[in-house]
Amino acid sequence: MILVTTAGKVGAEAARLLARRMEPVRLLVRNPQKATASTQPGVELVLGDLNARETIDAAMQGVSGVILVSPADPAHEIDVIDSAVRAGVSHIVKVTSKASADSPIARRRDQAAIEDRLIASGLGHTLLRNNAYMQNFLMLAPAIRKTSSFGSAAGDGRIGMIDSRDVAAVAAEIAASPASHTGKTYWPSGPAGLTYAEAAEELSKALGRTIDYRPLSFEEQKQDMIDAGLPAHIAQMNTQAVSLFARGDSDWVTDDVPSILGRPAGTFRQFVMDHSAVFA
Ligand SMILES: NC(=O)c1ccc[n+]([C@@H]2O[C@H](COP(=O)([O-])OP(=O)(O)OC[C@H]3O[C@@H](n4cnc5c(N)ncnc54)[C@H](OP(=O)(O)O)[C@@H]3O)[C@@H](O)[C@H]2O)c1
Structure with a gap:
């Protein structure tokens, strides 16, 4: 089972693509009415909120892989990483950006803090610095x-x-077949x-x-x-x-998208x- 942590542009599309390839997939949503329209049969919707740890833990049951995408509040994403460690998850695809601890942009510093925690967790992981x-x-x-x-x-x-549909496709591909991507950082463009x-x-x-x-x-x-x-x-x-x-x-510009997806x-x-x- 692959857990996708939010139902925004990337998360909803990644869940749809995973369901289309018959991968068991669970999408954490805080607003199911918004999410239903963008998903399809085969996506298990689970009601939750990244502000509520118990809902993250409940969504994590039986999960082997996670697509970690959210507005990148470190408290939320670090809770997901810690929950994944407790649940014995083997791989996380982290959707991130040009993360840097000394960036003038707070979101990039936050992304760097999340990436550091993911790396330190010992979980198999792949970073998508889109x-x-x-x-x-x-x-x-x-x-x-x-x-x-x-x-x-x-x-x-x-x-x-x-x-962003390509970001979702890359995340879905890696989540479905993580072996050759584990420990790698990609720069999709x-x-x-x-x-x-x-x-x-x-x-x-x-x-x-x-x-x-x-x-x-x-x-x-x-x-x-x-x-x-x-x-x-x-x-x-x-x-x-x-x-x-x-x-x-x-x-x-990189060739990460064509090399991972086999299409431009x-x-x-x-x-x-x-x-x-x-x-x-
Ligand atoms: N935009 C860019 O150019 C760009 C470039 C590179 C990387 N990124 C990265 O992409 C990520 C954003 O992904 P995206 O574009 O898919 O996001 P998005 O379309 O803005 O969607 C965010 C989703 O997160 C949900 N959400 C927010 N807080 C939540 C909570 N507490 N519990 C559960 N769900 C919650 C929202 O739910 P609601 O619909 O209920 O609000 C929404 O579904 C960020 O990490 C960003 O740094 C963005």
Whole structure:
């Protein structure tokens, strides 16, 4: 049995893919109404909350592998790791980012603390240090729909953006067959680096109307995120990450997705086509 720890973009898709290949899979959800729509028969939904240790322990019964994905609160993820040790789990796939103990971004320091704890646990593990998700553009969709433009503090930085569905596919593949991936760190990315101006061109082509990109200052970007409903501390971390794009921080591409999945990574063009109704 493979436990997937949350039912967000990556977790729900990973659970769906595991069920499709007939792997026993359990998805921890705190809001089953949201999760049901994104899963399919074969996914066992278990009601829980990463804030409540007893629900993690209950979900961990009979589990051999875990896909550890969440908003990366160290208290939550470390509880999952400790629970997995107690339950005799053999392997954890950890969805992470450019983790670093001395990063200016709190989330990356948190990811580093979780990674350290996972490594110290002695459990078999694989780290997926993913590049930025294409799905971050879905947060810009309301502005694109309303104004045919979007702003960002990403400057002219090139980003090896990955479709989060590929992150899910890589996590599912490794969870189903961990042997050759144990102890490894991967850096999954999309197939090519893209600037936000180039992303605007792709959106224009797919939507049949001009979509403009407006460079924003740090403060303008942060305010935009707060106006879109993000809590201030999340807006701060996300704005820091976007501002680092401008300095080339995410200008990297690897062949981890094709080498693990045996097919090319999804393109930004495909991502936009698949979500055109959201942007139109
Ligand atoms: N976005 C990027 O560009 C990017 C890049 C690299 C790595 N990452 C990493 O990807 C991870 C996020 O994955 P994602 O995009 O799949 O997340 P997501 O789509 O934002 O979904 C988060 C999920 O976690 C659930 N959740 C939150 N708190 C919970 C709790 N206490 N108990 C149970 N469930 C809880 C949410 O449930 P509700 O629906 O009920 O809120 C939601 O289903 C983070 O570790 C991040 O660092 C992101």
